[in-house]
Amino acid sequence: MDQRPDATQRPDATQMAGGAADILSHEPSLPPPALDDDVREAEERGWTPAKIGLWAVISLLGGLAWIMLALVRGETVNAIWFVFASVCTYFIAYRFYSKVIERYLLKPNDRRATPAEYKADGKDFVRTDRNVLFGHHFAAIAGAGPLVGPVIAAQMGYLPGTIWIVVGVVLAGAVQDYLVMFFSMRRGGRSLGQMAREELGVIGGTAALVATLLIMIIIVAILALVVVNALGESPWGVFSVGMTIPIALFMGVYLRFIRPGKVMEVSLIGFVLLMAAIIGGGFVADTEWGAAFFHLDRVTIAWGIIVYGFIAAVLPVWLLLAPRDYLSTFMKIGVIVMLAVAIVVVRPEITVPAFSEFAGKENGPVFSGALFPFLFVTIACGALSGFHALISSGTTPKLIEKERQTRFIGYGGMLMESFVAIMALVAAISIDRGIYFAMNAPAALTGGTVETAAQWVNSLGLANVSLTPDVLAQTAKDVGESTIVSRSGGAPTLAVGLAHIMQQFIGGPAMMAFWYHFAIMFEALFILTAVDAGTRVARFMLQDSIGNFVPKFKEASWRPGAWLCTAVMVAAWGAVLLMGVTDPLGGINTLFPLFGIANQLLAAIALAVCLAIAAKKGTFKFLWIPAVPLAFAAVVTITASFHKIFLPVPAVGYFANNAAFAKALAEGKTSFGTAKTVAAMEAVVRNTMIQGVLSVVFVVLSIVVILTALVATVKSLRAGGGTDHEDPAKPSRVFAPAGLVPTPAERELMAEWNALPAGKRLQQAGHH
Amino acid sequence: MRQFAVRLRGLVGYLEGVLGADAYRKYLAHHHEAGHAFPPMTEREFWRDRTDRQDTSPQGRCC
Structure with missing residues (x-):
């Protein structure tokens, strides 16, 4: 650094823009492809009284809502405050914090063409209207995750979860999505794995690849476990979810042979x-x-999903996956709009306390572990989800029209998912707390019948909770199920909450059973699509890795290789799924933290890659933007992993549990804790060993990735930057506004472009 | 009423974009603009090609 005589030689934004001016000079016959920097600056920094007033109102409303949620301790709190607190915070974060990231760290340049422009092929690289792409990207990142985690985390009361979802997304989740999307866009849409390999070298890149593969397996397994728990002993659920398979097959055939391309029609x-x-x-x-x-x-349903997973992953995409995708996108947007409208219209009163009796304990019945770190891994999707890094690199960057739009699509899209998580939380806590615990505790605790469950819930000594068996039986009857006791996994609880809210909005109590199964159906639909797609991606990663030794495996069309690798992947997640289903300790209770840890370790990997890239760009002053969420994610997940590995409390530590049960077996006991038979005890010993080993492998791989990223970062710091792997800059010949609503200056420039004769400009991407 | 019809068409167009139903239209537009000498794929060919390429380059869906 000392070689530089003064700061002006630092390759900062103005210099880079100036240096690149010759390459990026636009064609004189065309209007400029970007707003003039001064005009944009003036617009961004020009504070009219109306603008100041608007932001003052948003801030005050948000502040008031947080006071209502966090400080005012009434008997109840209205759900509308959750909406105001989160939405106002999102607006402020989007307007101010994401702007800081844009201005000082990423420095997008609209005079540079995006891959969708310079690699345009009409198929994968297609300039897409920003608002359409926002919806498209959102549908790709949002699935069952944000609907499940917050429900399980509600065990600790509503406040810890709410704060983490909102603060987490603003400082971590949306930052990760935005950075990964931007860096991938600058690299022609490269995947996270390729970027890791490029930035971190062979060791870091390989560790990232193996970690991603393992994480994918565990995530698919636990999502499948959620479906199994929702469908177990539910003839209605099994029938309607089962019917989605013939429906998708029909749609696939229709689109392939009868009316190709009529996607809207077949979706309807x-x-x-x-x-x-x-x-x-x-x-x-x-x-x-x-x-x-x-x-x-x-167990039967689990086997069904395993067989389904294999067949679905080897069938051609057009037959099952593509139509399922259309259906789930359709449902996703519909459900989320409906839920938002219903919550705003119905405004349910919430009786759950801000902090529950379990907030300070580590042996809660729904998930085990203390608030720190386990709350932060239980809610992954919605606050910080590493899986998004796989979506934000790859598909979406190939469709972006202008560089400045990444803020709206990447950061804004994740804020939207966070809002879904908030709504799921509201739906889950709008039901009676007694019912919540009866539904979410494992059968080993509730005993499985309404009488034993009510008795167990009342014995917990929860404030204002007195549950009668009749209430449980009646709720089950209302939603058209034989029982709701120990329907753990989050999905059924969300479905009851959603049915409870929706019936006040449309249809009354008679419609509760419909709404319940509607909710189960869409969650199952999202998850089965994720299972199918996840298995395919994992299979390709495996094929690619084996292909390094046996080249034949790299050929995607070589059937035996594809089938063999699919079988290996399905066997891997299938084994974890069966383990969860048969686990005497309750499955979700012990496995869900592993899901969150896996997901956030992936986030840590993604953020570590972003940190290394940002350091190479030479923007050291703002490295804290990826460093802060990276540090938090690393501390949370590594602490959680260490708890799971080393903690002597059997309820939390896998190996402690393993030792306790092994000792009991050695002493010749035939029943120990919640395991009532020797076979069950042996299952616990086996399961805890597998879970423990998985935890060790995850955390070791992630630490390797983070360390290699830190080494790369320090190297760049010392050298004052590093070689970046961006694609060479090419001048852009199109213009489009950056955000949802065009600014006056953007409108003016758009008018200039629209005034061009049709032959002179590139085809406009969207028609809005 | 007319206003409503315009709005509705806009909404349908938006949903089509999100679902990817307008992919063929965009492909044709690109094809013409690129000035290729060979004829573009037919609608049936295009959609076959599109799903068949997904077979060999899978994309994850999020949880």
């Missing part, structure tokens, strides 16, 4: 059939044969 047909499947499920479950035929225990 599929949606109608889906509704018919939900309604029909009620009738089928009412008949004697239907109840008998579709009443499956969890």
